[in-house]
Amino acid sequence: MTGHESAKSPLKMYFAVWAALLMFTFITYKVAFIELGPFNAVVALVIATLKATLVALFFMHVWHAGERLIKVVVGGVVFFLLLLLTLTMADYLTRPWS
Amino acid sequence: MADSSTIMGLHQEEEHHPELLHHFAEAGQQRDAASLGMWVFLATEVMFFGGMFCAYLVYRHWYFGDFGAASKSIDATLGATNTAVLICSSLTVVLAVWAAQTARRALLIGMLVFTMLFGLAFLGIKSKEYYDKFEEHHVPGASFNFDHVPVPGHPGEYANPRHAEIFFSLYFVMTGLHALHMIIGLGIFTGLLVMAWKGRFTPEYHTPVEIGGLYWHFVDIVWIYLFPLLYLIDRHP
Numbered sequence: 001m002t003g004h005e006s007a008k009s010p011l012k013m014y015f016a017v018w019a020a021l022l023m024f025t026f027i028t029y030k031v032a033f034i035e036l037g038p039f040n041a042v043v044a045l046v047i048a049t050l051k052a053t054l055v056a057l058f059f060m061h062v063w064h065a066g067e068r069l070i071k072v073v074v075g076g077v078v079f080f081l082l083l084l085l086t087l088t089m090a091d092y093l094t095r096p097w098s
Numbered sequence: 099m100a101d102s103s104t105i106m107g108l109h110q111e112e113e114h115h116p117e118l119l120h121h122f123a124e125a126g127q128q129r130d131a132a133s134l135g136m137w138v139f140l141a142t143e144v145m146f147f148g149g150m151f152c153a154y155l156v157y158r159h160w161y162f163g164d165f166g167a168a169s170k171s172i173d174a175t176l177g178a179t180n181t182a183v184l185i186c187s188s189l190t191v192v193l194a195v196w197a198a199q200t201a202r203r204a205l206l207i208g209m210l211v212f213t214m215l216f217g218l219a220f221l222g223i224k225s226k227e228y229y230d231k232f233e234e235h236h237v238p239g240a241s242f243n244f245d246h247v248p249v250p251g252h253p254g255e256y257a258n259p260r261h262a263e264i265f266f267s268l269y270f271v272m273t274g275l276h277a278l279h280m281i282i283g284l285g286i287f288t289g290l291l292v293m294a295w296k297g298r299f300t301p302e303y304h305t306p307v308e309i310g311g312l313y314w315h316f317v318d319i320v321w322i323y324l325f326p327l328l329y330l331i332d333r334h335p
Contacts, residue, residue, distance in 0.1 A: 010196065017188040022182060029178045032330035040334065044326035052319045059192050060315045067130035073137045082146045083221075085155065092156050 017058045024051050117303040120246070129305050136309040140316045147320050148161060154268050155326060157261075163249035164261035166332030170250060172269070173227060177329035180223050181321065187216030188318045191311045194290075198304035203297060206307070210291045213314065216282050224277055231266070238267045250332040270326055276324060279317045286310045 028047040032040065057063040062074050115125060122128035158165045194209035235243040242257040290310050293299065299307060 011193075014189060014192045015194070018185065021185045021188075024271050025178060025181045025185065028326055028330065029174065032174070032326070032333040033335075035334040041331065048323050048326050051322045055315050055319050055322070059188050060312055065133075066126070067134055067137060069134050070130075070137050073134065073141055077141045077144045079142055084145070084148050086151055088152050089155060089159070092159055 013058060017054050021051055021054060115302050117305075125302050128335050129308065132309055133306045133312065136312045140312065143316060147272075150268065150272050150275075151323065151327070154272070156176070157264050157268065158327075158331070161261035161264065162306045163255070164257040165265045167247045167257035168236075168244065168262040168269075169263035169328060169331045170333065171234065171247070172329055173230065174329045174333060176227050177222055177325050180220050180321065181325045183216050183223070184318045184321050187213050187220070190216065190317055191314045195304070195307050195311050197297045198294075198307045199301055201301050203294065203299075207297065210287055210294060213286050214284055214291070217280055219285070221277060221280055224273065228270075230292050231270075236266050237270065239261045242266075250334075265290060272324055273328065276317065276320055279320070283310075283314050283317055287314060 024047050028044055029045050031047075034040075036043065056074065062071060065071055118125055118128060122131065166188060190209045190212040194206055194213065197203075197206035197209055229236055235241050242259070242263050244257060244262040247257045247262070249255040249257050287310060290307055
């Protein structure tokens with residue numbers, strides 16, 4: 001505990017994040033059955049990313065991490081994952097001959 | 099010789115927590131080092147699953163309609179239920195960490211048990227899903243059958259069974275490896291439960307609960323992406 005926990009109990013925040021995660025799950029499930037064309041995938045992935053961010057920041061304590069290196073590692077993970085996905089898709093999505 | 103006796107002397111004169119290792123200055127530093135180590139491990143896990151997500155994206159792009167038809171054959175309600183179950187298990191994990199931080203042993207034990215029950219429920223629902231896929235001959239292999247399944251949004255068109263088989267290969271590998279992570283997580287939490295039962299955790303020392311929790315949340319995040327990509331594409335009529 002590097003001081004972040006002493007002032008007030010984080011329980012309210014935990015339950016709020018939990019409720020938000022359940023709400024997002026319900027929304028993404030319902031929206032999937034509505035025809036939105038290419039935006040179905042966009043909505044699904046944006047909601048998934050919001051949920052993953054909530055879990056990482058508040059349940060995995062990245063937001064309150066006392067050690068800055070942890071934030072660097074998390075940022076590095078996101079960067080290299082996006083590098084993998086965008087460079088691969090930049091190739092496959094721009095092959096008019098296939 | 100002189101060195102070792104100095105170290106022995108240091109050990110005897112300094113009073114410290116029994117769980118604090120010699121090479122750390124204080125408990126907070128030891129905890130941060132353990133968390134950082136876990137995060138580096140999770141980074142390798144992200145790249146491990148990332149490769150499969152990348153393969154999924156490429157094939158989804160190539161065999162767009164076939165993937166839609168194959169995805170539609172999976173029970174989305176079971177997938178949504180499992181998502182809710184995992185989210186509830188993540189809540190019980192943070193409550194367990196909080197209980198350890200605030201020296202609430204009974205609550206800690208209860209939350210660890212609830213987490214494991216949610217994990218078992220997830221695996222139970224998953225096995226029902228796998229059972230359905232075996233029944234329907236949707237498991238890649240000799241008895242795979244995906245003939246005359248319409249492509250969503252293209253009336254009169256049928257999915258190519260070879261391409262649908264690739265969807266199911268990815269489905270079984272990705273959900274299977276995720277389930278394996280869940281089973282490993284249950285093993286970790288069994289260990290945490292034994293340690294909590296013995297009263298090993300205190301507000302000064304509860305690192306295993308924290309990093310075990312990090313692992314559990316990571317497995318939850320993988321599922322948060324698997325759910326829309328495998329279950330929810332092309333659901334609309």
